[in-house]
Amino acid sequence: MGSRKIRVAGMSAVALLMLAGCAGAGNHTQAATQPLRVVGQFEFHSLDPSTAGGLFTRLQVAETLVDADVQGVLQQGLAESWSASADGLSWTFMLRPDALFHDGTAVTAEVAASALTAARGKAGTPLATVPVKAISADRNAVRVDLAEPFAPLPAVLAHTSTQILAPSSYGPDQEVSKVVGSGPYQVAHIEPPAKIKLAAFENWHGEKPAISEVTYQAAGRAESRALMAESAQSDVTFGMDPTSLQKIKQAGKLNIADVTLPRTILLKVNSGHQVLGDIQVRRAISLALDRESMATALLRDPEMAATQLFPPSLPDWHQASAKPLEQDPAGARKLLADAGWVRGSDGILERDGRKFTVTLRTFPDRPELPVLATAIQAKLKELGIALDVKVGNSSEIPAGHKDGSLELALFSRNYALVPDALVTLAEDFAPEGGDYGAMGWSDPALTSALHVLASGNDAEKAAESRGKVTDILQGQLPVIPVAWYRQSAVVSPRVEGVILDPLERSWRLSDMTWKKQVTL
Amino acid sequence: MTFSTAKPRALARRAVPPAVATTAMVLGRRAAQAAGVVLLGSTACFAIVQSLPGDIAFRIAAGRYGYDQVTAASAESVRAELGLDRPVWLQLVDWLAGLASFDLGNSLVTGASVAGELGIHLASSLQLAAAALVLALIVGTTAGALAAARPGGVLDRLTIVWVSAARALPPFLLGLVLILLFSVHLGVLPAAGHGEANNIVLPAVTLSVGLSGLFARVTRDAVAQIRQSDYVRFAATKGLGSWLVFLRHICRNTGVTLIAYVGVQVLVLVEGVVVVESLFAWPGLGHALVHAIFWRDIPMIQAAALALALIVVAMNTVVDFATAAVDPRPRHKEAVL
Numbered sequence: 056m057g058s059r060k061i062r063v064a065g066m067s068a069v070a071l072l073m074l075a076g077c078a079g080a081g082n083h084t085q086a087a088t089q090p091l092r093v094v095g096q097f098e099f100h101s102l103d104p105s106t107a108g109g110l111f112t113r114l115q116v117a118e119t120l121v122d123a124d125v126q127g128v129l130q131q132g133l134a135e136s137w138s139a140s141a142d143g144l145s146w147t148f149m150l151r152p153d154a155l156f157h158d159g160t161a162v163t164a165e166v167a168a169s170a171l172t173a174a175r176g177k178a179g180t181p182l183a184t185v186p187v188k189a190i191s192a193d194r195n196a197v198r199v200d201l202a203e204p205f206a207p208l209p210a211v212l213a214h215t216s217t218q219i220l221a222p223s224s225y226g227p228d229q230e231v232s233k234v235v236g237s238g239p240y241q242v243a244h245i246e247p248p249a250k251i252k253l254a255a256f257e258n259w260h261g262e263k264p265a266i267s268e269v270t271y272q273a274a275g276r277a278e279s280r281a282l283m284a285e286s287a288q289s290d291v292t293f294g295m296d297p298t299s300l301q302k303i304k305q306a307g308k309l310n311i312a313d314v315t316l317p318r319t320i321l322l323k324v325n326s327g328h329q330v331l332g333d334i335q336v337r338r339a340i341s342l343a344l345d346r347e348s349m350a351t352a353l354l355r356d357p358e359m360a361a362t363q364l365f366p367p368s369l370p371d372w373h374q375a376s377a378k379p380l381e382q383d384p385a386g387a388r389k390l391l392a393d394a395g396w397v398r399g400s401d402g403i404l405e406r407d408g409r410k411f412t413v414t415l416r417t418f419p420d421r422p423e424l425p426v427l428a429t430a431i432q433a434k435l436k437e438l439g440i441a442l443d444v445k446v447g448n449s450s451e452i453p454a455g456h457k458d459g460s461l462e463l464a465l466f467s468r469n470y471a472l473v474p475d476a477l478v479t480l481a482e483d484f485a486p487e488g489g490d491y492g493a494m495g496w497s498d499p500a501l502t503s504a505l506h507v508l509a510s511g512n513d514a515e516k517a518a519e520s521r522g523k524v525t526d527i528l529q530g531q532l533p534v535i536p537v538a539w540y541r542q543s544a545v546v547s548p549r550v551e552g553v554i555l556d557p558l559e560r561s562w563r564l565s566d567m568t569w570k571k572q573v574t575l
Numbered sequence: 576m577t578f579s580t581a582k583p584r585a586l587a588r589r590a591v592p593p594a595v596a597t598t599a600m601v602l603g604r605r606a607a608q609a610a611g612v613v614l615l616g617s618t619a620c621f622a623i624v625q626s627l628p629g630d631i632a633f634r635i636a637a638g639r640y641g642y643d644q645v646t647a648a649s650a651e652s653v654r655a656e657l658g659l660d661r662p663v664w665l666q667l668v669d670w671l672a673g674l675a676s677f678d679l680g681n682s683l684v685t686g687a688s689v690a691g692e693l694g695i696h697l698a699s700s701l702q703l704a705a706a707a708l709v710l711a712l713i714v715g716t717t718a719g720a721l722a723a724a725r726p727g728g729v730l731d732r733l734t735i736v737w738v739s740a741a742r743a744l745p746p747f748l749l750g751l752v753l754i755l756l757f758s759v760h761l762g763v764l765p766a767a768g769h770g771e772a773n774n775i776v777l778p779a780v781t782l783s784v785g786l787s788g789l790f791a792r793v794t795r796d797a798v799a800q801i802r803q804s805d806y807v808r809f810a811a812t813k814g815l816g817s818w819l820v821f822l823r824h825i826c827r828n829t830g831v832t833l834i835a836y837v838g839v840q841v842l843v844l845v846e847g848v849v850v851v852e853s854l855f856a857w858p859g860l861g862h863a864l865v866h867a868i869f870w871r872d873i874p875m876i877q878a879a880a881l882a883l884a885l886i887v888v889a890m891n892t893v894v895d896f897a898t899a900a901v902d903p904r905p906r907h908k909e910a911v912l
Binding site: 094100101103105106177178179180183230246247248249250272273274275276278279280282283285286287288418420421447448449450451453454456457466468469472490491 | 629630633634636637638639640641642643644645646647648649650651652653682684685686687692695751754755758759762765766767768769770853854855856858862866869
């Protein structure tokens with residue numbers, strides 16, 4: 056009886072192993088016929104271009120008038136050329152004549168103009184902040200009339216919220232009920248909130264994508280995504296957390312593609328605050344931060360320690376010559392002492408009977424933020440600053456900005472929401488402040504430099520103006536840079552041609568190919 | 576004349592069997608309870624969400640536009656669009672009025688119909704819960720019944736170890752272990768996801784491991800106790816074979832205990848799958864509810880809570896009827912209902 060049981064158990068184990076072997080073998084031989092399996096963190100709860108988080112432009116289903124390459128240089132999208140009138144108040148975007156939507160209808164100027172008008176009506180989209188007077192169709196061109204010159208308009212029309220969808224995408228109440236775009240891939244099947252199947256679009260004007268079928272699966276947890284990559288359930292996996300990435304790197308079985316993003320983790324400071332308004336105090340906080348250790352231990356990437364606000368991935372704005380932000384606890388103590396702060400009996404700094412206690416708000420959507428906040432808390436405690444870290448919702452930052460209750464906030468800011476960082480900077484460092492930028496701080500020189508850049512009048516002076524912006528921000532610290540960002544994707548060895556877009560606009564699926572199999 | 580009309584009525588009254596009348600009465604009572612639960616539950620949800628810290632318009636805007644793009648301007652446009660500056664009681668009355676006409680409204684974040692979204696998520700959750708339950712029942716009751724055959728024997732002690740280990744292992748950890756084993760090392764099952772037939776296996780097994788241990792213990796204790804009872808000994812004495820005794824007497828009586836217990840566990844299962852759903856990227860109700868609370872999507876929270884409350888009432892009703900049907904003791908079923 057006993058021996059029979061052992062035999063049965065042994066046979067089951069062998070069967071299981073054979074099954075595993077078959078599955079493993081299948082993974083290799085069927086590569087060419089299988090769809091490309093992409094896993095990412097983005098769920099989709101709405102198909103509206105303003106709220107779908109750019110998923111459909113990443114998947115190359117929908118196109119915008121203007122596109123950008125991986126260097127951030129603007130390229131033809133649905134528009135093959137564009138130009139501005141001499142006064143900079145009227146822009147014309149000539150549409151690509153052969154462009155077709157996935158339902159076979161032509162991409163006309165009327166359709167594009169009405170999609171842009173809808174995008175402009177959505178608060179919080181970059182187009183809503185542009186001084187647009189009217190958007191109209193002019194034969195085969197889209198015409199945009201402005202109330203004042205705005206040089207980065209083409210860059211704004213590369214933002215995902217300005218994607219052009221076919222009229223058949225809209226339901227009777229003008230809500231987007233399906234995504235009928237004009238990109239190289241069309242939606243074959245969609246299962247909100249997490250699964251999309253794509254097929255190559257037969258009538259795509261450009262080169263046919265090498266991989267004709269793609270499935271996208273959203274997985275909310277970074278651990279789940281890592282395990283999907285490790286178990287060969289996904290071919291390309293986006294949104295990796297530092298720990299899983301390190302583990303996968305060490306295992307050495309999968310490839311890693313990475314790129315530095317134009318994204319910075321920073322501390323927003325309320326410069327109108329009675330304590331933080333003092334530039335010496337802001338400098339002291341900056342000197343207290345051990346950016347290298349934070350980048351090494353928490354982001355697992357020492358090169359990501361920020362030395363200035365703009366990362367090297369924003370070559371126009373990053374100033375190699377700028378004096379780097381460094382750690383100097385002694386210097387920080389001296390600055391605070393000069394500002395009149397003395398240590399109290401409990402080790403907390405005091406001035407005129409007021410303790411140096413401030414609140415820092417952050418949120419967990421990016422898992423490294425709460426951890427970084429704790430590291431900052433520890434460093435400031437060494438200086439005698441009591442930091443109360445509140446981990447809540449991202450919206451508490453703009454809400455606190457609005458009602459003036461915000462003291463410090465830690466978040467990551469994407470300076471290339473549109474391919475030209477100027478658009479985001481003009482919003483963040485406007486004289487009245489910005490939700491994710493300055494608060495209670497303005498500098499006339501910075502305002503005028505940004506204004507000159509936005510008007511686009513003086514192309515020669517643009518570099519000089521940008522240098523001035525970087526210098527002022529580095530000296531005045533209305534926001535305190537903490538770290539830069541590297542985006543990584545885990546790629547199966549059977550996929551080639553994965554190039555990450557630092558602007559996070561597109562996953563460039565149409566450039567990916569299956570690795571050629573060597574048959575013996 | 577008066578006699579002839581009265582007679583059929585009396586006959587008709589007598590024609591309704593007492594069991595049907597009782598069932599109708601119980602169902603009526605349960606429907607009234609459900610209506611009460613719906614009213615209380617959704618009002619409580621509304622009050623709780625309103626009293627949570629933070630500006631609702633900002634939270635909804637964060638849900639809609641993502642954390643990079645939620646701004647004061649987008650929050651204000653959300654407030655104006657949804658009429659969030661109207662008096663709070665008016666918003667509640669709107670929701671209740673919608674509910675009275677079976678309209679769950681639209682999501683504040685996605686604008687989609689709440690009933691549609693709820694349907695998708697509820698179906699996924701129920702599918703997962705049902706698969707886990709069937710697995711747990713098969714494994715748990717079989718192990719329990721076998722363990723009870725020899726109390727204190729090897730199998731009995733093994734089930735105790737199994738229960739302790741399964742209960743001590745949090746589902747999140749167990750899920751990870753299963754993924755590592757079956758997906759990463761053996762490569763036989765997908766690690767996470769939804770939409771393929773084999774996607775359900777690992778989450779269902781993760782959920783069923785803990786449950787099956789509990790079922791095994793409950794079954795084992797019930798069976799062991801019933802085996803000692805006078806009626807089982809009498810059945811054996813009168814000459815029934817052990818298999819017949821097991822089927823007719825032990826199984827049926829164990830069912831009474833087990834059905835009530837399973838009923839409670841189903842509720843815990845449907846409401847407690849959040850972690851497992853999130854680990855396996857399973858788009859269930861728990862997953863939807865977490866998002867909705869985070870985004871302050873009030874209609875979605877209310878609808879999800881309402882669905883869960885109705886499941887509780889429905890489940891309790893089913894358990895009551897099933898117990899009454901299985902329980903051999905009462906001569907009149909209305910006594911237990």
